[in-house]
Amino acid sequence: MTAKQRHDMGSGGKCICPKCEASVSHERGLPCQELRCLSCGVKMLRVGSPHYDLWKTKQDAKKGSGYC
Numbered sequence: 001m002t003a004k005q006r007h008d009m010g011s012g013g014k015c016i017c018p019k020c021e022a023s024v025s026h027e028r029g030l031p032c033q034e035l036r037c038l039s040c041g042v043k044m045l046r047v048g049s050p051h052y053d054l055w056k057t058k059q060d061a062k063k064g065s066g067y068c
Contacts, residue, residue: 015044018055023047 015032016023019042026032032046045052 014047016047016052017042018045 011026011028013026014023015026015035017037017040020037020040022037022039024035024038024044026046032044032049033051035044036042037044045055
């Protein structure tokens with residue numbers, strides 16, 4: 001039986017820190033959530049992933065409502 005691929009996001013892309021927004025290039029075979037931000041130590045998010053989309057939606061809502 002063949003192994004099922006977990007994500008269909010391809011091998012390129014970026015990993016971004018949800019706290020300080022630092023980014024690094026995504027490495028194939030290494031999920032972004034297994035990486036820690038070099039600046040603040042928070043788990044990274046893959047740009048374009050469902051987790052990133054949720055984070056981005058929340059960030060946009062904060063900016064639109066006048067919160068810092």
